[in-house]
Amino acid sequence: MAQINYRTINIDVLDPESSVNFPMETLLPPTLPAPTTSSEAANVAAQVRQLLRSGDPEGALRAVLDTAPLGGDDRAKEVHLATVIEVLQGIRQGEMTKVLEGVCNGQGGSERADCLMKYLYKGMAAPGPSSGAQSPRKSVSPQNTGFSQIQARNLGEGGGGQQMSVLLSWHEKLVEVAGTGSIVRVMTDRRTV
Amino acid sequence: MAAPEVHHLFHNPIADHSFSPDKSTLAVARDSNVELYQKAGNKFSLTDELKGHEKIVTGVDIAPNSGRIVTYRNAYVWERTPAGWKPTLVLLRINRAATFVRWSPSEQKFAVGSGARVIAVCYFEEENDWWISKHLKKPIRSTITTLAWHPNSVLLAAGSTDSHARVLSSYIKGVDTRPEPSAWGERLPFNTICGEFLNDSAGWIKGVSFSPSGNALAFTGHDSSVTVVYPSAPDQPPRAMLNITTRFLPFNSLIWNGENEIIAAGHDCEPYRFHGDENGWQLTGTIENKSGSGVGAVREESALNLFRQMDLKGQTQADTQLKTVHQNTINTVRVYEEANGNVSKFSTSGVDGRVVVWTIG
Numbered sequence: 048m049a050q051i052n053y054r055t056i057n058i059d060v061l062d063p064e065s066s067v068n069f070p071m072e073t074l075l076p077p078t079l080p081a082p083t084t085s086s087e088a089a090n091v092a093a094q095v096r097q098l099l100r101s102g103d104p105e106g107a108l109r110a111v112l113d114t115a116p117l118g119g120d121d122r123a124k125e126v127h128l129a130t131v132i133e134v135l136q137g138i139r140q141g142e143m144t145k146v147l148e149g150v151c152n153g154q155g156g157s158e159r160a161d162c163l164m165k166y167l168y169k170g171m172a173a174p175g176p177s178s179g180a181q182s183p184r185k186s187v188s189p190q191n192t193g194f195s196q197i198q199a200r201n202l203g204e205g206g207g208g209q210q211m212s213v214l215l216s217w218h219e220k221l222v223e224v225a226g227t228g229s230i231v232r233v234m235t236d237r238r239t240v
Numbered sequence: 241m242a243a244p245e246v247h248h249l250f251h252n253p254i255a256d257h258s259f260s261p262d263k264s265t266l267a268v269a270r271d272s273n274v275e276l277y278q279k280a281g282n283k284f285s286l287t288d289e290l291k292g293h294e295k296i297v298t299g300v301d302i303a304p305n306s307g308r309i310v311t312y313r314n315a316y317v318w319e320r321t322p323a324g325w326k327p328t329l330v331l332l333r334i335n336r337a338a339t340f341v342r343w344s345p346s347e348q349k350f351a352v353g354s355g356a357r358v359i360a361v362c363y364f365e366e367e368n369d370w371w372i373s374k375h376l377k378k379p380i381r382s383t384i385t386t387l388a389w390h391p392n393s394v395l396l397a398a399g400s401t402d403s404h405a406r407v408l409s410s411y412i413k414g415v416d417t418r419p420e421p422s423a424w425g426e427r428l429p430f431n432t433i434c435g436e437f438l439n440d441s442a443g444w445i446k447g448v449s450f451s452p453s454g455n456a457l458a459f460t461g462h463d464s465s466v467t468v469v470y471p472s473a474p475d476q477p478p479r480a481m482l483n484i485t486t487r488f489l490p491f492n493s494l495i496w497n498g499e500n501e502i503i504a505a506g507h508d509c510e511p512y513r514f515h516g517d518e519n520g521w522q523l524t525g526t527i528e529n530k531s532g533s534g535v536g537a538v539r540e541e542s543a544l545n546l547f548r549q550m551d552l553k554g555q556t557q558a559d560t561q562l563k564t565v566h567q568n569t570i571n572t573v574r575v576y577e578e579a580n581g582n583v584s585k586f587s588t589s590g591v592d593g594r595v596v597v598w599t600i601g
Contacts, residue, residue, distance in 0.1 A: 226487020231463060
């Protein structure tokens with residue numbers, strides 16, 4: 048019989064009671080939108096760019112947050128993240144508060160605020176545009192928890208620094224509008240962006 | 241509004257507290273003991289300790305008429321005898337810590353939530369002179385963090401770390417009378433699932449509560465939101481499920497005040513009020529009146545002191561004092577005084593070792 052190194056067997060996987068086998072999909076609410084693909088995300092990106100060019104930053108941000116591919120695959124989510132960051136970078140510092148208040152008020156405003164907060168954290172976690180091209184993003188966490196801890200962060204070096212400062216100033220403004228509750232919901236919500 | 245009554249008992253966290261029906265005795269869970277305080281004048285003083293637990297006590301509840309229970313792994317029911325408090329061990333048959341305990345309104349049963357993914361429903365069997373526990377097990381996928389009883393003593397709401405709030409039947413033949421049919425269900429054998437709810441942002445559920453009529457359920461979770469569910473009929477989706485997201489830190493506990501108001505408190509150290517009905521709920525504000533000492537103290541800071549603080553600590557003032565009555569997270573909110581479901585006073589306890597009785601103006 049072949050030699051088996053029993054110490055390398057992950058026994059948690061074999062134990063149905065183990066928390067490793069917790070069905071994560073049970074945490075997704077029934078209201079989750081239908082899956083979308085990256086081509087649909089690209090279509091949305093084109094429409095949003097149109098809005099941004101026509102001088103309607105508030106409309107652009109609203110549209111991009113309303114169409115977040117919560118049920119989409121990873122590729123769609125990445126395309127959409129790029130669109131959101133493009134919109135955020137396209138809005139001037141002075142306009143931020145006004146745009147945010149417009150987006151976060153009215154029907155569905157708090158959902159949009161939570162969604163924007165998710166994108167801010169995802170944007171800060173993702174590698175910058177320059178390094179991203181060389182090393183494709185790898186998911187390092189052992190199970191699909193939606194969080195991955197071990198990842199290169201773009202703290203100020205290369206082209207990522209500017210993007211980071213944009214995201215941080217949006218974060219500051221958004222916390223003023225939506226409060227700490229919004230940050231807490233980024234952590235609990237399984238409908239990742 | 242009358243000022244809240246603050247009782248600073250000690251400098252340890254209070255996991256749970258409970259008042260006796262005449263409000264003269266207060267039981268608090270502190271480390272691995274339960275301490276009993278007697279009211280003398282305006283103060284509570286320590287009179288008795290219930291010892292015998294080996295591990296941290298996570299819950300305490302005084303039944304309005306008779307006994308008392310406390311939990312860890314194995315629950316004790318304490319009864320008052322002339323010689324002092326006598327514990328009776330209840331075998332819960334769980335292999336993880338018990339987390340939460342509540343007497344049913346009928347006082348014939350109590351429910352214990354645990355980390356073993358079961359709720360033990362315990363009742364006293366006359367024949368054997370022994371407390372029996374029956375397990376509610378089926379749909380629960382993770383630790384039970386909180387429980388609440390329906391006024392009919394049959395339905396039990398449970399919140400869990402799998403982010404679901406559930407309504408289950410704990411009907412025990414011979415102990416319970418048949419419940420009236422309600423929106424939750426008509427026939428309710430043991431372990432009937434009457435409802436399973438998950439809100440959009442899916443945090444761990446920290447607090448659940450039935451409205452005074454029992455026809456609505458509110459729960460709050462680690463996502464800083466409060467969700468109110470109005471059931472329609474058995475096996476049907478709820479008539480309305482309203483989610484109020486807030487801008488605060490998460491809430492730990494909540495109670496209903498009548499059918500149209502909810503009071504919730506948690507990591508923001510003060511209780512908040514929500515108001516609404518089936519058509520919509522919103523936050524109406526905080527219970528606390530904070531214009532008192534905190535603000536005034538800041539204004540009277542002298543320039544010399546200000547610069548000295550900046551020099552020594554790099555900040556203009558040492559703000560270690562919160563402006564709220566509670567100086568740390570609130571763990572438990574309980575009804576203190578009510579009439580027909582309308583709460584006039586409620587009590588809170590928290591990590592700061594304070595028990596506060598609030599009057600609703």
